[in-house]
Amino acid sequence: MKMTMAAAASFMLCALFFAGSGGTHVEPTTEAVATSEQVPSTLPVCKTVGGGSVFFDVQFCLEALGSDGRSANAGTDYHTCSVIAADLLTANATTTAAKIAGLLLRDRGGKGVDDEATTRCLRSCEALYGGVVRRQQSGCAAAVRGRRSGEATRCLEEAASAAEQCEDGFRKSKVASPVTMENDDAFKLAKLAVALLRMAR
Numbered sequence: 001m002k003m004t005m006a007a008a009a010s011f012m013l014c015a016l017f018f019a020g021s022g023g024t025h026v027e028p029t030t031e032a033v034a035t036s037e038q039v040p041s042t043l044p045v046c047k048t049v050g051g052g053s054v055f056f057d058v059q060f061c062l063e064a065l066g067s068d069g070r071s072a073n074a075g076t077d078y079h080t081c082s083v084i085a086a087d088l089l090t091a092n093a094t095t096t097a098a099k100i101a102g103l104l105l106r107d108r109g110g111k112g113v114d115d116e117a118t119t120r121c122l123r124s125c126e127a128l129y130g131g132v133v134r135r136q137q138s139g140c141a142a143a144v145r146g147r148r149s150g151e152a153t154r155c156l157e158e159a160a161s162a163a164e165q166c167e168d169g170f171r172k173s174k175v176a177s178p179v180t181m182e183n184d185d186a187f188k189l190a191k192l193a194v195a196l197l198r199m200a201r
């Protein structure tokens with residue numbers, strides 16, 4: 001499902017690119033495929049924030065917002081989209097915190113990653129993600145909803161930096177990170193929410 005959406009989205013971007021380049025002949029078969037796929041309603045929003053970001057691309061934005069049913073009616077409402085992104089961040093961070101706790105639990109049973117450096121890094125990540133979840137629940141998400149953009153942006157930037165710090169810990173200790181993908185997602189979701197919030201002003 002995710003891949004299908006990603007493929008559809010990237011195809012659409014190509015189609016738009018060619019359409020925009022002017023005079024380029026588009027084959028009828030290509031056109032037929034393009035119109036049979038549904039254009040995500042978040043495409044204009046995602047092109048705006050993703051096109052101007054060094055942290056995430058249009059594709060990430062489309063996939064993230066598209067994973068939440070509310071985005072179907074969000075249209076070009078940047079504020080609604082930022083609320084969705086912030087909620088996705090909360091869900092993501094909660095799942096990641098649980099995954100980290102699970103890895104540490106396995107450690108204590110002596111069956112998981114048993115090197116000390118990895119355990120130390122995971123403990124620090126556990127605290128970092130615990131902080132993210134706590135802040136999201138105790139005001140960060142509400143600040144996004146309430147359009148208190150200064151407070152919300154600070155909060156979200158803290159979440160992005162927590163994900164970076166978690167990943168950095170493993171890198172500095174020269175051990176493999178079992179949560180690279182999760183850190184990447186959390187970082188990008190936070191940056192996406194910040195960018196959407198900025199546009200909502």
Ligand SMILES: *[C@@H]1O[C@H](CO)[C@@H](O)[C@H](O)[C@H]1NC(C)=O
Nearest residue numbers: 063064067088091092095185
């Ligand atoms: C975390 O966010 C990414 C990007 O939106 C998404 O692909 C992934 O499925 C999410 N994971 C969870 C557990 O919510």
